[in-house]
Amino acid sequence: MKSQEIRSQFLEFFKSKSHTIVPSAPMVLKDDPTLMFVNSGMAPFKEYFLGNATPKNNRIADTQKCLRVSGKHNDLEEVGYDTYHHTLFEMLGNWSFGDYFKEEAIAWAWELLTEVFKIDKDILYVTVFEGSDDDDNLAMDTEAYDIWKKFIAEDRILKGNKKDNFWEMGEQGPCGPCSEIHVDIRSAEEKAKVDGKSLVNMDHPQVVEIWNLVFMQYNRKADGSLHTLPNKHIDTGMGFERLCMVLQNVTSNYDTDVFTPIIREIEAITNSTYGTFEKTDVAIRVIADHLRAVAFSIADGQLPSNTGAGYVIRRILRRAIRYGFTFLDTKKPFIYKLVHTLTKQMGEAFPELVQENNLISNVIKEEEASFLRTLDQGLILLDTIISESNGKTIEGSKAFELYDTFGFPIDLTALILRERGLELDEKGFEAALKEQKDRSRSATKVSTGDWIILAEDDVEEFVGYDTLETNVKITRYRKVKSKKDGELYQLVFNLTPFYPEGGGQVGDKGYLEASNGEVTYIIDTKKESNLIIHFAKNLPRNPEGDFKAIVDEKQRNRSASNHTATHLLHQALRNILGTHVTQKGSMVHSRSLRFDFSHFSKVTDEELRQVEDFVNARIQENLELEERRAIPYQQAIDEGAIALFGEKYGDAVRAIKFGKSMELCGGTHVPATGKIWHFIITSESAVASGIRRIEAITGDAAKNYFIDRSTAFAEVQKSLNNAQDPVKAVNSLQEENNVLQKQVAQLLKDKAKNIKGDLKNEISEVHGVNFLAKELDLDANGMKDLAFELGGEVDNLFLLFGSKQEGKALLTCYIDKEIVKSKNLNAGQIVRELGKHIQGGGGGQPFFATAGGKNPDGIEKALEAVKSYLN
Known part of the structure; x- marks a missing residue:
């Protein structure tokens, strides 16, 4: 059975059980501060489990793309070495929000596996929660046990501990016992030797969990206590790749048709053979797996970068490149060539791969080329570290610097050292790594208390499109602590005029005013699990009182002006550069705007001028805002609205239109484009291959820009003696300067020639070497x-020059190449060590190197010390 058919049969089965089939949510999360990526099938439905939103149907089924590479669920280092862990994987799931519970979930799971997919009952095991005698004092899940007895022999129902059979969303939130379904696909001979039940949850590659049925019936509080949920829910997750392995009668996920087309392509490109050597097989599995994770992330809008989620994606891709570099001997980019095969394999189920195919390929290709250059540089730096080392062991701190600063993989460092008969101080490396992680955790650790509920309110209405102030009640609040922000309070209102951060636009600021005049400042607004959360430095003295919520009007208007400008900018770019341009990210705040877009070449100055003119023409037209807040998604698309990949849209959407510009958008906008006043592009640059970035300003910032430029121009004109044509005057000065620079350069050359003869006379012989040290x-x-x-005229020369220039110190070291060989000297190492005297450093080649420092008084000591290298 092909993988596409397996996926379809799962969804059709639950459709027959009255489930609504929903598409996979974007894998990159944008409004959940607790997660970077969707790491389980339930993540997109958290708001339903938390009771912060109501689903349109209480029964849902889907296939959800998930990524597990950090935090509690971290499978990255396992990937490639076994045959069933992955970074990206599909999670098939069926969900009940307060509808059916254990009886139906178990019965349908059994029906699908044994009757639809025809899996032999005799190779299945199930587990149930055995209970715990810890602080929770939970009883065994006898309900699930008794239900399973109707379908499977009791000796195949195993009791599992809290670690394996009690599922929790996190330290707080909905949780409950779970029942796992495991499959034993070992040969008959192996089964005769070892009973399968002893291998369940023991990481055996052919005795694996394929489905987990979670029975959410508790809520974990901040103090660790458990409380029964008012409504019970079902959350199931079945590993699609593992299911394919079972149904296609193979013993490895990588032998299924989910991966085999990619593996065949890797073999063809790298001239390697899968199944011959273990190291080669690991490398091929790593590349095949990581390709999927990176491609889906880019398609969902997350580009590789140096921070946050982007750093995770870059790390995954670099791991794949490094395995190809080390074990497949690939020194040129090649992973990008696999994108076409992946798209052909999975594009029907995930159309974003088709839509973003070119972008994914170009971004991966550029990242590959960049990291391969890093590897080359790292090899040079590693050579330097080795040459400076006195013993057989390389310090862990130096290896960590190579890893942390330059991105050079530590296992590649260890491999190279072993090949050269050296060892790595692994404990020192681990200590440096732990110290860095501890600093990072300490800086980002957040302690969150339980919500204090003041009033039950099912819907927290946002009224900020129509008003910037309104009367509100605080319905819940909690205290949060972090090293970064200190102690803050998070407040939720029954309704709010504060726009929460989203769609690239920053959250509103403002204040709450109590009836007694007390003011509580709102310093930020965000959205989490469908709640609009307001951040405050302090809690009002009477949180149960009546308040007026007031948004900072000036900041909101500036943000709205910049947000509308991004829509006009998007329209301008598509008109001038072509309809291939699509938005790939934005940042809108009160000071300026940033807009990332797909385009495969630098935008020329002429094109930028045309874009500016286009936007400003729309501003002068004073186009009025046409807003529709609840238009059906498909109708909006049919009418020409632009939707962004990576965004999660509901059945009803908000469409924003200014003239011919129409986009789906939840942000705030000006009532008419004339309010923007003027649009100025301040920079254009590359973000990644195929992604450009424009930064711009509008409104008050544009006015200040013109004022500053006008003031600066007046100062320049004044400096030019009020020249009538300042440009001509500046050009004249530049020409004069060029002539003078050439004259100075010639004078310096003549000066050097004049002193060359004197310096020859100062050269002395030291241990058979012609030596000179001079300031x-x-x-x-x-x-x-x-x-x-001098080196060309004097054989066997070793010299060091020092010079004081503009308050700084310079050193220049030259060593005849024959001396470099015969006496094992290295000018680069010498200037690095001598650089300490001038409080600086430097480097270069073995025969020529330079150093700079901030202490000119140290030159004399450096000139005295250099002679010691000839002893």
Whole structure:
């Protein structure tokens, strides 16, 4: 059975059980501060389990793309070494929100596996929660046990501990016992030797969990206590790749048609063979797996970067590149070539791969080229570390610097050291790594208390499109502590005019005013699990009182102006550069705007001028806002609205239109484009391959820009003696400066030639080497030219020059190449060590190197110390 058919049969089965089939949510999360990525099938439905929203149907089924590479669920280092862990995986799931419970969930799971998919009952085991005698004092899940007895022999129902059979969303939130279904696909001979039940949950590659049925019936409080939920829910997750392994009668996920087309392509490109050597197989599995994770992340809007979720994606891709580099001997980009195969394999189920195919390929190709250059640089730096080491063991702290600063993989460092008969101080490396992680955790750790419920309110209505102030009640609050922000309070109102951060737009600021005049400042607004959360430094003295919520009007209007400008900018780019342009990210706040878009070449100055003119023409037209807040999604698309990949849209959407610009958007906007006043592009740059970034300003910032430029122009004109044509005057000055610079350069050359003869007379012989150490009044280029001229005329020369230039110290070291070989000297190492005297550092090649420092008084000591290298 093909994987596409397996996926379809699962969804059709639950459709027949009155479930609504929903598409996979974007894997990259944008409004959940507790997660970077969807790491389980339930993550997109958290708001339903928490009671913060009501689903349109209490029964849902889907296949959800998930990513597990950090935090509690971290499978990254397992990937490639076994045959069933993955970074990205599909989670098939069926969900009940307060509808059916254990009886139906278990019966349907058994029916699907044994009657629809025809899995032999004799290779299945199930587990149930055995209870716990810890602080929770939970009883065994006898209800699930008794239900399972109707379908499977009791000796195949195993009791599992809290670690394996009690599922929790996190330290707080909905949780409950779970029942896992495991499959034993070992050969008959192996089964005769070892009973399968002893291998359940023991990480055996052919005795694996394929489905987990979670019975959510408790809520974990901040103090660790459990409380029964008012409504019981079902949350199930079945590993699609593992299910395919079972149904396709293979013993590895990588032998299913989910992966085999990609593996065949890797073999063809790298001239390797899967199934021959273990190290080669691991590398191929790593690349096949990581390709999927990176491709889906980029399709959902997350580009590789140096921070946050982007850093995770870059780390995954670099792991794949490094395995290809080390074990498949690939020194050129090749992973990007696999994107076409992946799209062909999975594009029907996940159309975002088709839509973003070119972008994914280009981004991966650029990342590959960049990291391969990093590996080359890292090898040079590692050579330096090895050459400076006195013993057989390389310090862990130096290896960590290579890893942390330059991104050079530690296992590649260890491999190279072993090949050269050296060892890595692994404990020192681990200590440095732990210290960094501890600092990071300490800086980001957040302690969150339980919500204090003041009033039950099913819907927290946002009224900020129509008003910037309104009367509100606080319905719940909680205290949060972090090292970064200190102690804050999170407040939720029954309704709010504060816009929560989203769609690239920052959250509103403002204040709450109590009836007695007390003011509580709102410093930020965010959205979490369908709740609009207001951050305050303090809690009102009477949180149960009546308040007026007031948004900072000036900040909101500036943000609205910039947000509308991004829509006009998007329209301008598509008109001028082409309809291939799509938004890939934005940041809108009161000061300026940032807009990322797909385009495969630098935007020329002329094109930027046309874009500016286009936007400003729309501003001058004073186009009025046409807003529809509850238009059906498909109708909006049919009418020409632009929807963004990576965004999660409901059945009804909000459409924003200014003239011919129409986009789906939840942000705030000006009532008419004339309010923007003016639009100015301040920069254009590359973010990644195929992604460009424009930064711009509007409104008050644009006015200040013109004022500052006008003031600066007046100062320049004044400096030019009020020249009538300042541009002509500046050009004249530049020409004069160029002439003078050439004259100065020639004078310095002549000066160097004049002193060359004197310096030859100062050369002395030290241990068979012609030696010279001298302080000169020359710049770096002058010393370099002089050093090479002397080196060309004097054999067997070792010299060090020092110079004081503009309050700083310079050192220049030249060593004849024959001396480098015969005496094992290295100019780069020498200037690094001598650089300590001038409070600086440097480097270069073995025969020529330079150093700079901030202590000119140390030059004399450096010149005295250099002679010791010839002892």
